[in-house]
Amino acid sequence: MNPTDLPVPHKRERRKQDRPGELLDAALDLFVEKGFAATRVEEVAARAGVSKGTLFLYFPSKEDLFKAVVRENVVHPVTQGAGEMAHFKGTSGELLEWMMLQWWHRYGATKASGISKLIMSEATNFPELAAFYRQEVIEPGQALVRTVLQRAIAQGEFRPVDVELALHSVMAPLLFLVMWKHSMGPCCPVSEQIKPEQFITQHAQLLVRGLSLPQTP
Amino acid sequence: MNPTDLPVPHKRERRKQDRPGELLDAALDLFVEKGFAATRVEEVAARAGVSKGTLFLYFPSKEDLFKAVVRENVVHPVTQGAGEMAHFKGTSGELLEWMMLQWWHRYGATKASGISKLIMSEATNFPELAAFYRQEVIEPGQALVRTVLQRAIAQGEFRPVDVELALHSVMAPLLFLVMWKHSMGPCCPVSEQIKPEQFITQHAQLLVRGLSLPQTP
Amino acid sequence: MNPTDLPVPHKRERRKQDRPGELLDAALDLFVEKGFAATRVEEVAARAGVSKGTLFLYFPSKEDLFKAVVRENVVHPVTQGAGEMAHFKGTSGELLEWMMLQWWHRYGATKASGISKLIMSEATNFPELAAFYRQEVIEPGQALVRTVLQRAIAQGEFRPVDVELALHSVMAPLLFLVMWKHSMGPCCPVSEQIKPEQFITQHAQLLVRGLSLPQTP
Amino acid sequence: MNPTDLPVPHKRERRKQDRPGELLDAALDLFVEKGFAATRVEEVAARAGVSKGTLFLYFPSKEDLFKAVVRENVVHPVTQGAGEMAHFKGTSGELLEWMMLQWWHRYGATKASGISKLIMSEATNFPELAAFYRQEVIEPGQALVRTVLQRAIAQGEFRPVDVELALHSVMAPLLFLVMWKHSMGPCCPVSEQIKPEQFITQHAQLLVRGLSLPQTP
DNA sequence: GATGAATGAGTATTCATTCAT
DNA sequence: AATGAATGAATACTCATTCAT
Numbered sequence: 001m002n003p004t005d006l007p008v009p010h011k012r013e014r015r016k017q018d019r020p021g022e023l024l025d026a027a028l029d030l031f032v033e034k035g036f037a038a039t040r041v042e043e044v045a046a047r048a049g050v051s052k053g054t055l056f057l058y059f060p061s062k063e064d065l066f067k068a069v070v071r072e073n074v075v076h077p078v079t080q081g082a083g084e085m086a087h088f089k090g091t092s093g094e095l096l097e098w099m100m101l102q103w104w105h106r107y108g109a110t111k112a113s114g115i116s117k118l119i120m121s122e123a124t125n126f127p128e129l130a131a132f133y134r135q136e137v138i139e140p141g142q143a144l145v146r147t148v149l150q151r152a153i154a155q156g157e158f159r160p161v162d163v164e165l166a167l168h169s170v171m172a173p174l175l176f177l178v179m180w181k182h183s184m185g186p187c188c189p190v191s192e193q194i195k196p197e198q199f200i201t202q203h204a205q206l207l208v209r210g211l212s213l214p215q216t217p
Numbered sequence: 218m219n220p221t222d223l224p225v226p227h228k229r230e231r232r233k234q235d236r237p238g239e240l241l242d243a244a245l246d247l248f249v250e251k252g253f254a255a256t257r258v259e260e261v262a263a264r265a266g267v268s269k270g271t272l273f274l275y276f277p278s279k280e281d282l283f284k285a286v287v288r289e290n291v292v293h294p295v296t297q298g299a300g301e302m303a304h305f306k307g308t309s310g311e312l313l314e315w316m317m318l319q320w321w322h323r324y325g326a327t328k329a330s331g332i333s334k335l336i337m338s339e340a341t342n343f344p345e346l347a348a349f350y351r352q353e354v355i356e357p358g359q360a361l362v363r364t365v366l367q368r369a370i371a372q373g374e375f376r377p378v379d380v381e382l383a384l385h386s387v388m389a390p391l392l393f394l395v396m397w398k399h400s401m402g403p404c405c406p407v408s409e410q411i412k413p414e415q416f417i418t419q420h421a422q423l424l425v426r427g428l429s430l431p432q433t434p
Numbered sequence: 435m436n437p438t439d440l441p442v443p444h445k446r447e448r449r450k451q452d453r454p455g456e457l458l459d460a461a462l463d464l465f466v467e468k469g470f471a472a473t474r475v476e477e478v479a480a481r482a483g484v485s486k487g488t489l490f491l492y493f494p495s496k497e498d499l500f501k502a503v504v505r506e507n508v509v510h511p512v513t514q515g516a517g518e519m520a521h522f523k524g525t526s527g528e529l530l531e532w533m534m535l536q537w538w539h540r541y542g543a544t545k546a547s548g549i550s551k552l553i554m555s556e557a558t559n560f561p562e563l564a565a566f567y568r569q570e571v572i573e574p575g576q577a578l579v580r581t582v583l584q585r586a587i588a589q590g591e592f593r594p595v596d597v598e599l600a601l602h603s604v605m606a607p608l609l610f611l612v613m614w615k616h617s618m619g620p621c622c623p624v625s626e627q628i629k630p631e632q633f634i635t636q637h638a639q640l641l642v643r644g645l646s647l648p649q650t651p
Numbered sequence: 652m653n654p655t656d657l658p659v660p661h662k663r664e665r666r667k668q669d670r671p672g673e674l675l676d677a678a679l680d681l682f683v684e685k686g687f688a689a690t691r692v693e694e695v696a697a698r699a700g701v702s703k704g705t706l707f708l709y710f711p712s713k714e715d716l717f718k719a720v721v722r723e724n725v726v727h728p729v730t731q732g733a734g735e736m737a738h739f740k741g742t743s744g745e746l747l748e749w750m751m752l753q754w755w756h757r758y759g760a761t762k763a764s765g766i767s768k769l770i771m772s773e774a775t776n777f778p779e780l781a782a783f784y785r786q787e788v789i790e791p792g793q794a795l796v797r798t799v800l801q802r803a804i805a806q807g808e809f810r811p812v813d814v815e816l817a818l819h820s821v822m823a824p825l826l827f828l829v830m831w832k833h834s835m836g837p838c839c840p841v842s843e844q845i846k847p848e849q850f851i852t853q854h855a856q857l858l859v860r861g862l863s864l865p866q867t868p
Numbered sequence: 869g870a871t872g873a874a875t876g877a878g879t880a881t882t883c884a885t886t887c888a889t
Numbered sequence: 890a891a892t893g894a895a896t897g898a899a900t901a902c903t904c905a906t907t908c909a910t
Binding site: 467468469470471472551553554555556557558559561564565567568572595596599600602603606607609610611613616617618620621622628629632633636637639640641642643644645648 | 684685686687688689768770771772773774775776778781782784785789812813816817819820823824826827828830833834835837838839845846849850853854856857858859860861862865
């Protein structure tokens with residue numbers, strides 16, 4: 001019995017259907033590592049185990065492949081967590097820390113986070129993609145954080161700081177971590193690697209402490 | 218009368234001495250904007266107002282031009298301010314904020330900051346340059362911040378947090394600002410631009426508050 | 435009915451296998467005619483009936499093409515004839531004449547002899563090729579001639595001349611003929627062309643007569 | 652007193668007047684070594700101790716420089732010796748050997764002999780120069796040898812061989828020696844160098860013996 | 869005359885894209 | 890659908906030639 005109740009395709013068939021996915025995976029790796037221009041489509045095809053010609057069967061051009069890679073891997077990590085967030089029990093400060101760690105585990109630590117590096121690196125060459133990314137990823141993320149901060153301020157948990165600026169104090173370290181991971185990170189000796197969870201945890205706690213009202217004993 | 222009392226070089230001579238600088242300027246702009254691979258040497262030459270051949274008179278290859286651009290523009294903004302730092306009057310918290318703002322004015326806000334974006338984007342293609350950048354820019358900056366944090370903790374001004382992690386809470390927003398400025402920034406509507414000084418100021422104050430010992434009334 | 439009983443390859447396949455050979459042929463012609471530097475790869479490709487890009491599919495660089503041309507066309511005309519030589523019936527003098535004519539027919543008169551001109555012309559630019567040629571062509575040829583001369587002397591057929599010098603009296607005219615054919619030859623009016631077989635025949639006879647012991651009546 | 656009775660120019664002046672000569676010398680060396688296309692005018696100028704611009708003051712183009720090099724160095728070695736030849740005492744055989752050795756000492760052994768190699772190598776690229784060379788060098792040389800051979804035959808000293816073919820038996824080894832010296836020679840270990848005078852001497856003697864009538868005791 | 873900085877036409881080489889099989 | 894041979898536009902780099910100083 002097949003526990004998922006899904007039809008099991010023949011191996012051959014499945015592979016065929018996965019072709020675009022395998023190509024996108026290979027392309028993600030290479031685009032992140034080398035950038036758009038320095039990546040050769042032949043290398044992408046080779047890594048996906050198909051011929052150059054096959055790639056063009058699925059993607060009409062290198063640029064289209066690039067756009068597909070971005071659109072495919074741009075997930076909505078914070079938004080996905082939005083539902084769970086509703087059930088979160090704890091202070092706003094704890095929520096903020098939890099959100100940042102969630103973002104790291106769901107996105108920052110995954111291969112998909114290479115997209116952020118890619119977008120940053122190629123933004124001026126692909127402004128539409130940059131705009132797309134802002135709209136689909138940055139804005140929703142900011143909206144979520146904004147809500148948390150505004151509520152915390154309204155509830156007297158946080159001081160009435162400039163929320164739009166505080167937003168960036170939350171997101172900058174996350175984007176920084178991702179950029180670092182995909183650029184300088186591979187060049188650093190192991191001993192000097194940044195430890196993401198620990199950094200996020202301490203950063204969140206510093207921020208929360210900085211945002212909190214002074215304790216009135 | 219020549220007011221500067223300096224010998225006036227002939228037009229040809231003066232231009233000759235200026236060539237490398239003009240080319241490096243043009244190349245910085247284009248490399249930052251389009252990345253290494255997508256920048257054509259002819260375009261660099263044209264922007265510097267010379268022909269393709271002239272560029273190769275001063276730089277033996279495109280890669281050498283790239284390296285020269287990096288080495289030329291990698292300044293040591295924090296280190297430069299190290300002397301003045303010694304005379305700073307104020308708390309460690311004020312010093313930290315002052316340092317971050319100085320860094321922005323001396324480097325982040327200038328064209329040279331494009332180097333940081335460039336390095337991050339091309340790090341995996343030019344690992345030697347990435348290592349060079351870490352050694353010449355990141356490390357000295359971190360050392361400076363480390364000193365300040367350690368002293369503040371020793372003096373009982375800051376809580377005994379993990380200094381290596383706190384370092385990144387200081388530097389991440391700065392590098393983030395620079396990346397943003399050279400990537401997403403140009404794609405954003407004016408209304409949504411990040412205001413660097415205000416962000417840095419608030420971020421510094423949040424951090425300092427988060428690092429400070431609780432007030433003992 | 436396929437008279438050869440061989441599978442008939444598709445047009446594309448057949449052409450593919452022929453490509454390297456066609457390119458080498460075209461390159462031989464042009465390199466011999468114009469030298470290495472003055473030959474454009476595009477011209478080679480055009481003469482082989484393919485595009486510039488195709489050439490680089492088979493040879494990674496112009497220099498590699500050049501080396502392949504040399505290695506491909508360096509045949510061992512004298513050595514090839516070594517087997518037949520064993521069965522030769524006649525005097526050493528007749529053998530010498532026969533060898534020289536054989537060399538001409540098997541090599542000197544063919545397109546491949548352009549290689550000798552090429553090597554001589556480009557020897558200082560490609561010393562490895564010159565060494566290769568000496569080792570693969572010159573040395574074996576000299577060895578063969580040396581053997582014949584030494585045996586003839588040992589058998590009292592030839593006078594005891596300096597064999598190493600006599601070697602060159604045999605080979606110089608042959609190499610001269612080849613050089614001439616590919617350089618001055620095409621510039622000469624037909625009436626002044628050197629007639630290779632006649633020249634070789636007379637030269638061989640002069641040499642043999644010069645080498646022979648005086649007739650003892 | 653100046654023994655030559657020529658005005659002694661100032662050093663500066665003399666150098667100026669020698670400029671073309673120094674350039675031609677430098678160019679000869681380089682053209683012979685690398686061929687026409689692979690020789691850079693800048694290198695020629697540098698070797699002559701002047702700037703690239705100065706070269707073009709004296710020679711309107713690289714091709715003109717090449718032609719000047721050829722015309723300047725094409726001497727008439729055999730013809731020059733023609734006068735002395737008239738006073739030669741000895742047999743035709745001795746004369747032939749003497750002529751060949753003279754040619755070597757006056758031309759083959761000198762730097763100017765590089766011209767022969769150059770002409771052979773570049774003949775198809777510069778047919779006018781090849782024709783010029785044939786007319787100015789080859790033909791007169793052949794004419795001289797032809798005269799000697801014809802006379803020797805007429806006088807019953809030599810057998811009535813085909814003079815036009817015998818010509819080449821005289822000249823081929825000489826041209827071969829020159830080609831070798833400037834191409835394969837530099838690539839050969841010292842132990843395998845051809846010794847020109849000894850080779851010429853033995854070759855001449857073989858030829859003369861081959862040409863001579865059988866001794867009638 | 870002499871210089872050497874500047875030029876730009878020319879060439880090797882790369883690589884996205886096409887298409888016959 | 891899949892292949893990979895073929896293409897040719899694009900681009901880094903060279904070098905003979907010019908010309909202002």
